[in-house]
Amino acid sequence: MFAQGRGGMIGQRSIRTKLVTIVMSTTLAALAVSVGTVVAYDLRGYQRALLNDVTTQAELVGHMTSAALSFDDPRLARENLAMLRSRPNVRAAAIYDQNGALFATYLAPGETSSFPSHPQDVGHGSKSYVRDGDELVLYKSIVENEDRLGTVYLRSTSQLMGRVRDYLLICIGTTLLALLVAWLLVRRLGHTITTPIDAITNIAREVVAKRDYSRRAPRISQDEAAALVDSFNAMLTEIEQRTLALESSNREIAREALERALAQQEVMRLNSELEERVHERTMQLELANSELELAIEEARNANQAKSAFLSSMSHELRTPLNAILGFAQILAADNLPTTPEQKKEFAGHILKSGRHLLTLINEILDLAKVEAGALTLSMEPVGLAEVLAECRTMIAPQAAARGIRVQFPDNAAALVQADRTRLKQVLLNLLSNAVKYNREGGEVIVECVACGADRLRLSVRDTGMGLRPDQVAALFQPFNRLGQENGTQEGTGIGLVFTRRLVTMMKGEIGVTSTPGVGSTFWIELTTAGGTNGALAQLAVPAQTEAGQPAAAPGAAAPRSILYIEDNPANLRLVQEILSFRTDLTLLAASDGHAGLALAHTHRPAAILMDLNLPGMSGFEVLAQLRRDPDTAHIPVVALTANAMPRDIERGLSAGFARYLTKPIDIEQFNEAIDGVLAQRAAEERTAP
Template sequence: MNESPSQIGLRQWIWRGFMQSALIPLVLVETILIACYLLTNQAIRESQVDYLERSAVDSLAATAEQNSRIIRDQLTHIAGVTQLFADMTAHALLGAAASSDETLRSTPEGALFSEKDTGGAASFYSSITPADKRDLVKVGKLSTLDPLMRGLKEREPMIASVYFNSWDSYNRIYPWIQTNAQYPSNIAIPSYNFYYLADAEHNPTRGVRWTDVYLDPAGHGWMMSAIAPVYRQDFLEGVVGVDITVGDLLKDISTLKVPWGGYLILVSDDMKIMVLSPEAEHDFDVHALSLPATSNLSSGGEVKAEGLDLKKARDTRELAAALAQHPRGSSEIVLRGRTHLISWAEVQPAGWRLLAVADEEDVMAATNSLASHYRNIGYLMIAGLVMFYLAFFTYMWVRARKLSHSLRRPIRDIGAMLGEIGNGQWFPVRARSTIHELDEMAGSVLAMGAQLSFSEIRRNNAQSRLNLVVESVTAGLWEYRLDTDCLSLSEEFCKRFGVPATLLERPRFYEHVDREDVSALDLALEALRSGSASVIDLELRLLRPDGSSIWFLCRGRLIDAPDQKVSLAAGTFVDIDTLKQVEEDLRRRTLEAQGVSKAKSRFISSMSHELRTPLNSIHGFAQLLRLQTTDDQEDAKSLDEILAASQHLAHLVDDLLDWSSLQAETPRLQMRVLEVNGLMRECAEMVRSQAEAAGLDLQLQITSPALSVLADARRLRQILLNLLSNAIKYNRPHGRLLMGAVLGGEGRVELFVEDGGAGISAELQGALFEPFQRLGQENTAIQGTGIGLALCRELATLMNGSMGLVSESGVGSRFWVDLPEGNSAPAVRKRLLSLCFVGNDEATLRCLEHSLAGLVQLSHGLLSHCLAQLQSDTAPDIMLIDCDALGDDLVDALYALRRVAGGDQIPLILLCTSPRMIATLGCEFQAVLKQPLEPNELRELIHAMLQVEKPNV
């Protein structure tokens, strides 16, 4: 049992209505708007962050590139000065010997050195060179370079020292230093990178080379040198060098301004930090490099800087790898837990990397502050909205209480009015209300009471009339008492059939029922008594007093008694005798119409052979005569007329048979999935010669990907060939001729044929698909029957499709066929038509294989083999019969072939040495060829037969 829904008061109902229809949607809309505001603010912030990040990277990259270019220009200038010094040194060594007031002392180990500073350069001759091998003349020549060396040092602040190193371990350096304290006595100068980097092996171009950063032995701190070779012809006399201090070269780097409070860092080519600012010391967790005041050269051959190695620090390993791989670039790195943006550029020719670094939080500070401000605004809006709706809900609750009180009293009074009307008091006291709608409702209740009073009067009158109508429409009423098994009939019915107007026992009532219908009535009444049925509905014949019968429809049902015990059934007798007579007359006429239809079908079927046989004989005999006649003879034109007329009559017979077969019975269709492109190509090849003869170019609109339809292949080919034939016949020379397919909606495919003919006016298009309707073309030279389009529409309907056209006068027409799309579109290969050769002549068989290769699928054998194929599903499409091989049995064989089911549908080509005799056989065939076989003539005949669709009657 269904539970009654929970009830609520009017006040709660009004409050829920406010909540559901107004308050909740309003809160939802406001919430969505605030959410949109916050999301938009976040999206704008993210866009600004992306833009500022790109701008910061671009700005840092520009800063690094600009400062690296400044350093590169300074190094290039020093390289030029070094080359000048090398050229002047070579010139001095080639000049005459010069006197020198320089005094050289010897160390205990045997090395020579200048003892005191006389304002010139310092000299040192290593003890590794024997005393008798030392070239003191060279020392005198090099002393002439002191003014040049002093000038270079004074005019270039970055230059720390200028020197010359010879192949025999002689060193001359300005400004003067205590060489015996700085250099080992047995120093082999050519083994140091100050020398060998410029020799012929390492510097074949004899240009200026740069050393790595190193710690200066003379105590000038971190240095690098520009060195250049000095040759006397091809002999390397030595190497000149210009030392520059890294600190002087890069002293302005730490003071350069980088956007967003950033800074610059200089890194060597082996990824060691050379210069960094105090801010960078904190971020990279290092202190400024402290350099020793002095340092002696060791006995090794190379001196390197030992700053902070980026490759060894955990946070900077990836950065070091990027710096080593790319001379320019940008990246992000986390230093001390904060993300930093880094851009770098290469400093040539030293191979250093100049890094511009900025803290990402400093870059995004303004944007983050603005986003926080707008986010706080959003929070304030949410708080304000909550306060507003608390006050608004309180106000709405008070209004709901007042509104419910204003509605409750008049609704209660209106309910009381309805209760009085339900008790039969049609005119109760009217309720009053200040609400216009409720007052109108009270008036409507009064009007309803008045209407019910009037309706009650009309119901009583209608009941009286209904009783009269029932007695007039039915022949009688009956009641069946189940407990006593007796029937009672209406008075008029008893008078009509001479039945006593009293309770009748069932057997006595059966005396007035036709003997053939008693058993059915008895079964129906027994079903009522047993409870297996509750209604009765049967036709029976009752007997008049004169013994004649009349048909009645007896209907009735069980009637429930107030105590729920079934004891009575009631119903009516309806006179259906006239209806039965009409039904019998209709059945008789239907049988007569079916007989006429069968007679028509038999007549058409028999006439098909009677018409085809003489037509084929006429056509074949005319072909034979035409083959023996040239185009310039007088009989040629008459024979062409006979051929055209016979072909037209054959088409007319085929169309009539097709139409009649469709009207007689629904043909059996073999529905399968067909690939549209292959089918269109096949049809196009069949009519292409016909189109070319009419001066038309048939175009195909191939679909990609390939489409497929669910249809009968033969019937769909018949429709397309008919549409193509019409498009060719009713076209204009050089007009449009197009066939294609498009994918429609809801799984449908539309195949169409367009022509550029005269078109069809709108008022004539409605009659276009009627049979035997040619729209005024009956008296023209264009042949036709007017059945083709009607037949095509019938076939399309049978394949669950539809057909129609779109045409415009003077432009052309587009006929379309709409079919269901296939479930799949397999790549269907075009099927070759099969041709069976009945005969065993080897020469003819070889000619067929050679001339029909690729056009048909060839098979051969005896006539019995072909008859066996006809009885199976592998019947050939065309048969070529060697009449000479059959001999006198030819006529019997042809008649036997045509009598087999389906044999009258196969085109026959007869082959014999005497074609003139074949025309007198009286058997149906399509063409005759003469032995020996001409290949070109056979191919033309096969092409012509492929263009004609075979009938299926």
């Protein structure tokens, strides 16, 4: 009870403190506003009176010294200024003539201040005030008969700060006295408000401490506090009833909670077992899905590889077939007479293309055997010198035809563990590439170097154009053709792929190093064998050719020009021979897209024949540039290509080719296509305005 009583006293003092704080703050605010308003009003009036007094003195001095200024009498001016001794607030005065020079001065006793050398510039009949600490400086122009004679300078003590200090002391004293009176009144009368609240506070504290909701607060007044007591007692009654009901409900809830806890433990045990089973099943499904994704990806890659293989093989096989069937049709046709020299030349083209086709087929069959695992090797010690001698004999004619010097090592008397036939095939492939892609009059160097206790390296180095890093990275991919995107050499591009497979099957390694503009080195390493250095070169693109046609008969219409863009010389020769029997056409030829665009812009041919696989710029890119140029946009373009897959034909027609012809060329279909586009062109020219 003592503690509770002490707590009640603390609560009582707390509310009284708040009441005192509110009253004192209100009193202080009211005093501050009222006293501040009075002081500000008085100081403003004092300042205005001071300014008026100083202005009046300046006008009086100016009027009295105007005569002295007019007659240039400084003594009279000083005597007039000396009259300011009767004004102790004026500490200094001066007269300046109309030129701003100091004319007469006055200093109050005890003053030592100096005067400005020139007065402030004030207007005709105007004045200017300047505050300097607790002093007021006034500049007033002296005007007589509307003539400005000079300027009056007055410096007077304002005593404003002293007046402000006096007011502050008065305000502080008044405020303290008022706050003291307010505090005494609040302390005297505050208990009439806090006593009823104190009673309610004590009862509430006891109820909280003892949880005895049967206690009630006494009613000791008849005001708002009495209504608060009644409401508080009613609240206690309601709380008491609800507490009893809540305790009964809690006992029931505790019983149900115990039952639910037991049930929940059983459910958690079952869930744990189920989660373990689900986790195991999920892991199995994820593993199965991962294997399925890998299988799908492998199938997709295999399908893409198959499509790329079929497309590339279609192009590579149709290219020599085009020359074979085309020249054969010319030789077999009765309406296309040929001379014995032409027949010999055409037969040579057929023979060359047939041999090339046989080489392609053999490469494809060999690669298929390797991929199917049907190729078997007979591993045995092979004399390297004998194999290199056979390779020298077989590569010599090909190198001599291009003026390329091939150097073989003299110290290759070693034995390697390999298949003799396949080793010779690997070396011949590397040597053939080194000669084929070398520059005219170049050099191929074969070297044999030991690179370990039981390893030898054979390298083939050439003096060709070399390969870029991106070309080297894609070198051993099928149909890459040694990375020579701009080259005109024939081949499937699977020779190096097959070579790498053979070297791997002989438990060896193959690699390449290349420097653009210098050359390339292909090397293989075999067990207890030596190696050779090899080189790769890039052949230049054939120069643009232009074939003339027989002149038209006298009196006949001028022949129409046909532009053929083709990088394969045999195919170009075939079209030249086909069109040589037509006196109504003249053939223009270009070996790449850039040259073809230049000829099309210069000669404006009636139609354009175009291969799609051109060096530097594809046939689709050439077609797009022709359509963008207004001078060539109307020329019909016929595609003549070995890309004969259905999707290739659909893509070509969608791109805007007037006709899409595939190699090998059917001469009748070829002539019909040309006649069709020329007739359509002639009809468009007749109907054009």
